Amino acid sequence: MTHPVTAAVYGTGSWGTAFGMVLADAGCRVTLWGRRKEIADAVNNDRVNPDYFPDVELPATLRATTDPAEAAAGADFTVLAIPSQTLRENLAAWAPRLAPDTVLVSLMKGVELGTAKRMSEVIEEVAGVSPDRVAVVTGPNLAREIVGRMPAAAVVACRDEEVGRRLQTACHTPYFRPYTNTDVVGCELGGAVKNVIGLAVGIADGMGLGDNAKGSLITRGLAETTRLGLAMGADPLTFAGLAGLGDLVATCSSPLSRNHTFGTNLGRGMTLQETIAVTKQTAEGVKSCESVLDLARRHGVDMPITETVVSIVHEGKPPLVALKELMSRSAKPERH
Ligand SMILES: NC(=O)c1ccc[n+]([C@@H]2O[C@H](COP(=O)([O-])OP(=O)(O)OC[C@H]3O[C@@H](n4cnc5c(N)ncnc54)[C@H](O)[C@@H]3O)[C@@H](O)[C@H]2O)c1
Ligand SMILES: O=P(O)(O)OC[C@H](O)CO
Numbered sequence: 001m002t003h004p005v006t007a008a009v010y011g012t013g014s015w016g017t018a019f020g021m022v023l024a025d026a027g028c029r030v031t032l033w034g035r036r037k038e039i040a041d042a043v044n045n046d047r048v049n050p051d052y053f054p055d056v057e058l059p060a061t062l063r064a065t066t067d068p069a070e071a072a073a074g075a076d077f078t079v080l081a082i083p084s085q086t087l088r089e090n091l092a093a094w095a096p097r098l099a100p101d102t103v104l105v106s107l108m109k110g111v112e113l114g115t116a117k118r119m120s121e122v123i124e125e126v127a128g129v130s131p132d133r134v135a136v137v138t139g140p141n142l143a144r145e146i147v148g149r150m151p152a153a154a155v156v157a158c159r160d161e162e163v164g165r166r167l168q169t170a171c172h173t174p175y176f177r178p179y180t181n182t183d184v185v186g187c188e189l190g191g192a193v194k195n196v197i198g199l200a201v202g203i204a205d206g207m208g209l210g211d212n213a214k215g216s217l218i219t220r221g222l223a224e225t226t227r228l229g230l231a232m233g234a235d236p237l238t239f240a241g242l243a244g245l246g247d248l249v250a251t252c253s254s255p256l257s258r259n260h261t262f263g264t265n266l267g268r269g270m271t272l273q274e275t276i277a278v279t280k281q282t283a284e285g286v287k288s289c290e291s292v293l294d295l296a297r298r299h300g301v302d303m304p305i306t307e308t309v310v311s312i313v314h315e316g317k318p319p320l321v322a323l324k325e326l327m328s329r330s331a332k333p334e335r336h
Contacts, residue, residue, distance in 0.1 A: 004029045005170045008075035008102075010094065012039050012064060014143035014281055015107050016081030017049045021147060023079075024059035025173045032064040033071035040064035056147045069097040077170060078102045079137075083282045084110025084119055084192075091126045098127065103163055105135045109191035110284040111291035116298060118188045132160035135167050136184055138191040139242035140250030142257065149175045155243045156180050157187035179242065186238030189229050190247060195285030196292055197221030198251035198259035199309050203319050205260070206267020217305060218252050223334075224303040228292075231299040258283040266312060267319055289313060304329060 005028045009020040012034030024030045034040055042050050043064035047057055065071050072078065078098055082090055087108065098104075104127060106119040117125070120134045139154035146152060156171070156178045158164035164180040171178055181187055197217060204213045225248075226239045238244055251257045262283040265275040276286075289309045296303040308326050311317040 005076050006074050007031070007077040007079055007170065008033060008071040008073075008099075009079040009081060010068070010071065010090070011081030011107075012036070012043070012049060012052075013081065014052050015141070016079070017052055017058070018141075018143035018146040019079065019081060019107055019137070019171070020062050021056075021058060022171050022173055022176045023077075024062040025149075026169075026171050026176075028061070028077075028170055030062045031071045031075075032062065033068050034064060034066060037066050040066050053144075053147050068094045072097045072099055072102075075099045075102050077105050077167060079105040079107060080119075080123070081107040084108045084284055085113055085287055087119060087122050088112065088126055091123065095127045101133075103133050103135055103158075103167065104129060105137060105167065106188075107137055108284070109138065109188075109195055110288040111192045111295055113287055113291045113294075116291050116295040118185070118192070120184055120188060131184070132158070132163060134158070134184075135164060136187050136191075137167070137171065137178070138187050138247065139178075140246040142250060142254055144256050146176065149173075151175050151177070153177045153179065153242055153246070155187050155241065157184045157243070158182065159184055181238065181241070181243070183235045183238045185232050186229050186234030186236075187243040189225060189232065189234060190239055190241075190243035192284070192288050193221070193225040193228065193292055193306070194244075194248045194251050195259040195283070196289045196306050196309050197225070197248060198257055199263035199266075199283075199285045199289065199313065200305050201252040202257075202260040202263020202265075203267035203309070203312060204263075204323075206264040206269075207319055207323070209323075214252065218248055221305050222248060224296075224301075224305055228296055228299065228301045228303060231301045232295075259285040262286060263309075272313060272316070285309070286313060 007028045010033045020030045108119045135158035156168045168178045
């Protein structure tokens with residue numbers, strides 16, 4: 001690959017901006033695409049994203065545009081950082097202009113409603129590319145900490161090891177340490193399901209259930225994630241890594257997590273509508289809890305915590321009633 005490496009990042013929200021900064025700090029030439037001209041202008045003229053990180057000076061090698069074709073031109077990596085449920089429609093519009101041979105990179109942690117497809121599957125289908133040209137970046141990566149250049153590790157998952165290594169190099173900085181992994185299914189499931197477990201832990205925190213409840217939900221949440229992963233052909237060890245346990249711990253312990261905060265507000269007694277109204281950014285688990293449950297049912301896998309989250313978030317079940325039901329299920333061995 002000739003240098004400098006060029007990247008197009010679609011999405012000027014929290015993670016698109018933060019990961020664009022990582023790529024720029026790693027030496028890439030980066031163009032962000034966003035819908036709003038005032039944000040693109042502020043990035044280009046003032047080196048700031050006023051809506052998401054008004055206090056962060058962005059690198060000069062990070063530019064922005066509202067023209068998807070301009071962003072796409074010559075990109076070695078085409079990075080997608082928009083809400084999961086909007087991917088199919090957006091990518092269909094962008095696909096004809098993507099640079100030939102570009103590697104498509106998903107930063108998204110969700111599962112598509114209706115189809116129960118992972119984001120890399122949607123990308124392969126809509127862009128018509130081989131799985132070898134699709135990668136995923138995931139792990140414990142709260143955007144607010146990353147733009148502060150606070151240290152974090154991540155996983156770059158790609159079926160093609162060489163492509164994974166190229167992306168790993170393209171986003172490796174003194175504060176961002178990516179590891180490669182070829183288990184794309186496991187890495188994507190880890191990212192999507194941790195948002196659902198993050199909601200559950202947030203609800204428990206909001207109800208004041210204590211740290212034993214948190215430890216129990218994290219551990220049993222990881223158990224149900226792993227069960228689903230095994231049924232889908234993932235490597236169970238992936239869930240003990242950054243994409244599984246690492247992200248779960250960061251999300252379930254941080255007030256910076258939108259999913260955790262969303263759950264906390266519900267647990268404190270806010271209604272769903274009130275909680276949505278105070279949530280300014282994407283909390284993927286709110287929609288993906290339904291598609292994860294759909295995926296589990298398609299694979300015949302029991303996911304009681306996910307089921308409980310769906311019942312509270314989408315069926316209006318009071319958290320205390322849901323808690324009693326979760327705790328009084330029939331007793332069983334820890335591993336089965
Ligand atoms: N923020 C984080 O810390 C973080 C870290 C890792 C992964 N992620 C994942 O990255 C993805 C994006 O999340 P985010 O945090 O950047 O969300 P965000 O809400 O901060 O930003 C989303 C961006 O997408 C744009 N957008 C919204 N609807 C759109 C549509 N219909 N069409 C085109 N653009 C649209 C918004 O304007 C915004 O620029 C999610 O899947 C999330 O789980 C986020
Ligand atoms: O703010 P959340 O809950 O979307 O979590 C952000 C990242 O996924 C943490 O790794």
